[in-house]
Amino acid sequence: MQVLLLDLDETLYPRGNGVLARVDARINAYLHERIGVPAHEVDVVRRRLRDAHGTTLRGLEARYEVDVEDYLATVHGVDLSDLLSPAPGLRALLRRLPGRKAVFTNAPRQHAEQVLGLLDLSDAFEEVVAIEDLSLRPKPDPLAYHAVTARLGVEARACVMVDDTRANVVAGARAGMRTVWLAPTPQDDESVHHVITSLHELERVLAPRGSGHSGA
Ligand SMILES: [Mg+2]
Incomplete structure (x- = not known):
């Protein structure tokens, strides 16, 4: 299936x-207050850590002394309720789409659960595979893709x-998955199977194989 x-x-x-x-602002505050990065450098340091290590947390672990649980709780304990609201259209779409559905995110579980709760999608997925389940090896690390398939069997x-x-x-395609890039604008991309600009295009893309396949 x-x-x-x-x-x-x-x-x-x-x-x-x-x-x-908002999450980035919390990370900046953490870098300044707990790690001692000067305030005017936090944006640059955060981007550098994320770009080099996939997530800021992995960068922090590699470069600084950091308490992972303290970091996750501090950064992702932020209230997002004014920014997200229930998404009935997406909920209905997910219900119509065939097969099993799981969330596969580089974010911590606490953040994922808050976001899904605010979108009213908590029960729309059989599983949420979060950074804690990826041994803190985020996408696009090949290990993340092994971890998610092993977890889901x-x-x-x-x-x-x-x-x-x-x-x-692109890393998912290399790992052997069929891939859909949710891009900001319509475009051709040979490195992925499909490019969409709205999740509502998934119904067309996931229709019988052979239609709309663009390479990879
Ligand atoms: Mg994303």
């Missing part, structure tokens, strides 16, 4: 809606993954 693996942030809710900006070729971050879907 096909397994649909959906990313969380900026996939299940719109890009640039303020959620990640499926082979990569049974998985269709959907993510707004292109590098994550």
Whole structure:
């Protein structure tokens, strides 16, 4: 049976809606207050850690002394209720789509549960595979893809993954998954199987195989 693996942030809710900006502000505060990074450097340091290590947390672990649980609780304990609201259209779409559905996110479980709760999608997925389940090896690390298939007890070729971050879907294609990039604008991309600009295009993309396949 096909397994649909959906990313969380900026996939299940719109890009640039303020959620990640708020989380980033918390990370900046953590870097300044707990790690001692000068305030005027926190933005640069956060981006550098994330780009080099996949998540800021992995960068912090590699470069600094950091208490993982303290970091996750401090950064992701932020209230997002003014930024997210129930998504009945998406909920109905997920119910119509065939196969198993799971969330596959680099975010911590606490953040994923808050976001899904606010979107009223907590019960729309059989499983939430979060960073804690990936041995803190985030997408696009190949180990993350092994971890998610092992956890769900499926082979990569049974998985269709959907993510707004292109590098994550390209790595998914390399891992043997069918891939859908949720892109900001329509475009051709030979490195992934499908490009969509709205999750509502999934119904067309997941229709019988052979239609709309663009390479990879
Ligand atoms: Mg995302």
